[in-house]
Amino acid sequence: MSDRSVREPGAAAAAASARAPTGSGPEPPLRPIVLVAHGSPDPRSPEAVRAIARAAGADVGFLEFNEPHPVEVLRGIADTGVSAAVALPLLLTDAYHSRTDLPEVAKRAEESRPGLAVAVARPVGDLSLANVLVRDLPYGIDGVVVCAAGTRVDEGRAHVAAVAAEAGRLLGVPAGPGFASGPGPRAGETVKSLKDQGAQRIAAVCYFIAPGLLCDAALESAREAGIAHEGEPLGAAPELIALIERRAAEA
Secondary structure (H helix, E strand, O other): OOHHHOOOOOHHHHHHHHHOOOOOOOOOOOOOEEEEEOOOOOOHHHHHHHHHHHHHOOEEEEOOOOOOOHHHHHHHHHOOOOOEEEEEEOOOOOOHHHHHHHHHHHHHHHHHOOOOEEEEOOOOOOHHHHHHHHOOOOOOOOEEEEEEOOOOOHHHHHHHHHHHHHHHHHHOOOEEEEEOOOOOOEHHHHHHHHHHOOOOOEEEEEOOOOOOHHHHHHHHHHHHHOOOEEOOOOOOOHHHHHHHHHHHHHO
8 A cells, every 4th residue: 555545745734734823923834844754665664654753743755665755745735835844854863865865855845846945954863862762671781782773974873872872871881882784883793892891681772763674683683692672663752753843943
């Protein structure tokens, strides 16, 4: 079944209109939000992304693998009479997709619908999400590996390392990042390093928006190195929904 049947373009525009003031005050209507996700051949991933979009009152488009494309979603919003929208990368690091693909999405939508202004928001990665990662960990965890997709962008890897440091700080245990691809240590390598530091009950937590092949690969690497617990991707965590709203307001 096509993703089009799950959420029609313009759903966020309708929600924005419903939330807009009905009086004559100066407050303008809220801009519709289009979450821009990478997309995945793993059906669990777009399903989770759609759930996040519903929780955020947003529309969603996928750059690859799934439908609809974000340009198509933005065109559909413009065709309802909306003149301003936000394209918000549902990504955790400021890497290629947020730096290159998002501006191109906004440009194509604006060129095809004159009068539409598309603001590009920042990715949703934030240290506050460390709270989600360590929530509900079992008693006795004495080390944490923060599993992430990986990127060739140095700032992106540094961000994941900072999230891992924050997770360790919250728990009072050693922690480090583990990447599924690209430069940097694999999750299993970080588990071994934590064991060398004396940790015995290590948790692998998932700094991923949704489940998918890269998340599975990172967890498998951690399992092979011997972990005591594995977490779930962020999904529609309240902290993530709050970040979506904040990033959209800032754009």
